[in-house]
Amino acid sequence: MAHVVIIGGGFAGVWSAAGAALARGDASLRITLIAPNEHMVLRPRLYEPDPDLAKVELSRILGPIGVAHLRAHVQTIDTDRRVVVADGQETGYDRLVLAAGSALVRPRDLPGAERLFDIDTLDGAVRLARHVRDRPDCPVVVVGAGFVGLEAATALAARGRVLLVDRSQAVGDQLGPGPRREIEAALDELGIECRLGTTVTEVGDGCAVLSDGTTVETDTVVWSAGIRASALTRQIRDDLDHLGRVPVDQWLRTLPDVFAAGDTAAAAFDAEHTVMQACQHATPLGKVAGYNAAADLLRLPLRPFAPGPYVTCLDLGAAGALFTRGWDRKVMASGAGGADIKQRINRAIHPPVDDAERILAAADRVRVELPFFPRDEESAAPGV
Ligand SMILES: Cc1cc2nc3c(=O)[nH]c(=O)nc-3n(C[C@H](O)[C@H](O)[C@H](O)COP(=O)(O)OP(=O)(O)OC[C@H]3O[C@@H](n4cnc5c(N)ncnc54)[C@H](O)[C@@H]3O)c2cc1C
Incomplete structure (x- = not known):
C-alpha cells in the first residue's frame, strides 16, 4: 500500500495528516506521522502563566482520522532511497511531508x-x-x-x-x-x-x-532572540533561505516526492513576501501539503497554496493586545478589544478532537471567515 509519511506533530504536521486523510477518503493509503511528542504543542500560547495547558493529545486527532503515530525522532532522510530513519528504525515512504518546525537559536x-x-x-x-x-x-x-x-x-x-x-x-x-x-x-x-x-x-x-x-x-x-527551521531541511536541499527553510512551489512540493509545510517551508505568500514562521501560515500550509502528498499518489488534482490576508495579534499582558492587518501591520484593534480577539484566536488554534467529521471538515477549510473580522473580509486566521 502506498505510504505518506509526515515528520512533525505541530500545527503543520497535524494539519498535513488531516489534509492527507481528507484526500484519501475511502482509498487505500497508509498515513504515518512521526514525532517524538505525545502532544501537539500550541506554541503561540506558551507565554501564558500555565503553559502546561497549551497542548492537545495527538491521539485524539490522529486516532479518529486513521493516521498512525510513530513516536520517534527523525535523524536521517534519505531522499534517494525514500526512507527516513527515526531512532534507529527505517520507515519507507512514497511521499514525504517535512513539517519538523523551528527552534530558538x-x-x-x-x-x-x-x-x-x-x-x-x-x-x-x-x-x-x-x-x-x-x-x-x-x-x-x-x-x-x-x-x-x-x-x-x-x-x-x-x-x-x-x-x-x-x-x-x-x-x-x-x-x-x-x-x-x-x-x-x-x-x-x-x-x-x-x-x-x-x-x-x-x-x-x-x-x-x-x-x-x-x-x-x-x-x-x-x-527569545531568533528562530530557525529544523536542521532536517539541510538533508532535503542546499538552497535554504535565511531562516533555514526549503523552497517550495505553489503545491508546496520541494522535491518530486517531498512536500514541506509550516516553519520549514519558504512558501510564497505573494509576489513580495514569503510566509511567516507562524501558526497562522503553518496551519493552511499543512492542510495543503498533506492533501497534495496524498492526492499526488491517488492521481487527484493538487491544490495550490493561496493564503488569506496576513494578520497578527500581539498579546501585551495587562495592556491588552494589538491586532494588526497587512504587511505594514496596521493596527485594527488594541487594548481590551485586541485582548478579546487574542483570546478568540488562542481558542481557535485548538484543533477539533475525537470527531473525524469535524477534523476533516476543518482540513478542507484553508480560507475561512472569522467572527472577529469585518463581515466582508475573509481570512486564514492563525491556526484556523
Ligand atoms: C512563544 C511563541 C509565541 C508564538 N506566537 C504566535 C502567534 O501569536 N501567532 C502565530 O501565528 N504564530 C506564533 N508563534 C509561531 C508558531 O508557534 C509556529 O510558527 C508554529 O508552531 C509552527 O508550526 P510547525 O508545525 O511548523 O512547527 P512546530 O510547532 O515547531 O512543530 C514541529 C513539530 O515537529 C517535531 N519535530 C521536530 N524535529 C523532529 C524530528 N527530527 N523528528 C520528528 N519530529 C520532529 C516537533 O516535536 C513538533 O511536534 C509563536 C511561537 C512561540 C514560540
Whole structure:
C-alpha cells in the first residue's frame, strides 16, 4: 500500500495528516506521522502563566482520522532511497511531508548560556513558569523585543520588574513602524524598562551583564532572540533561505516526492513576501501539503497554496493586545478589544478532537471567515 509519511506533530504536521486523510477518503493509503511528542504543542500560547495547558493529545486527532503515530525522532532522510530513519528504525515512504518546525537559536558562545530560560518549547515554558512562581520579587531580564520577547515580557510584568533588552534601536523592530507607538505605550503602562542597542554578554550566578557595561541582579534571563527551521531541511536541499527553510512551489512540493509545510517551508505568500514562521501560515500550509502528498499518489488534482490576508495579534499582558492587518501591520484593534480577539484566536488554534467529521471538515477549510473580522473580509486566521 502506498505510504505518506509526515515528520512533525505541530500545527503543520497535524494539519498535513488531516489534509492527507481528507484526500484519501475511502482509498487505500497508509498515513504515518512521526514525532517524538505525545502532544501537539500550541506554541503561540506558551507565554501564558500555565503553559502546561497549551497542548492537545495527538491521539485524539490522529486516532479518529486513521493516521498512525510513530513516536520517534527523525535523524536521517534519505531522499534517494525514500526512507527516513527515526531512532534507529527505517520507515519507507512514497511521499514525504517535512513539517519538523523551528527552534530558538540559542547563543553558543555566551558565558552562562546554560542558565538561560525560554518559552520556545513546552518544557522550557513550564520550567520558566515554575521558576518565577517561586521567586515573586526577583527581576526578570528578557532578551529580544520581537514578537515572542514582547509577549514574554508583558506577561511576566504581572509578577514584578521586567527589563527588556534588544540589540536594535527600536522595540518590535521586525514588526515595523505600524504598531510601534502602541507597543511603546503598553511597555510604559506596564513599567517595563527597555535597554535598546544592548544585549546580554554574560549570565552569571544571580546577575546578567549587559553590553552597555551595566550589571543587573537577576536569576531569570529569558532568551527569545531568533528562530530557525529544523536542521532536517539541510538533508532535503542546499538552497535554504535565511531562516533555514526549503523552497517550495505553489503545491508546496520541494522535491518530486517531498512536500514541506509550516516553519520549514519558504512558501510564497505573494509576489513580495514569503510566509511567516507562524501558526497562522503553518496551519493552511499543512492542510495543503498533506492533501497534495496524498492526492499526488491517488492521481487527484493538487491544490495550490493561496493564503488569506496576513494578520497578527500581539498579546501585551495587562495592556491588552494589538491586532494588526497587512504587511505594514496596521493596527485594527488594541487594548481590551485586541485582548478579546487574542483570546478568540488562542481558542481557535485548538484543533477539533475525537470527531473525524469535524477534523476533516476543518482540513478542507484553508480560507475561512472569522467572527472577529469585518463581515466582508475573509481570512486564514492563525491556526484556523
Ligand atoms: C512563544 C511563541 C509565541 C508564538 N506566537 C504566535 C502567534 O501569536 N501567532 C502565530 O501565528 N504564530 C506564533 N508563534 C509561531 C508558531 O508557534 C509556529 O510558527 C508554529 O508552531 C509552527 O508550526 P510547525 O508545525 O511548523 O512547527 P512546530 O510547532 O515547531 O512543530 C514541529 C513539530 O515537529 C517535531 N519535530 C521536530 N524535529 C523532529 C524530528 N527530527 N523528528 C520528528 N519530529 C520532529 C516537533 O516535536 C513538533 O511536534 C509563536 C511561537 C512561540 C514560540
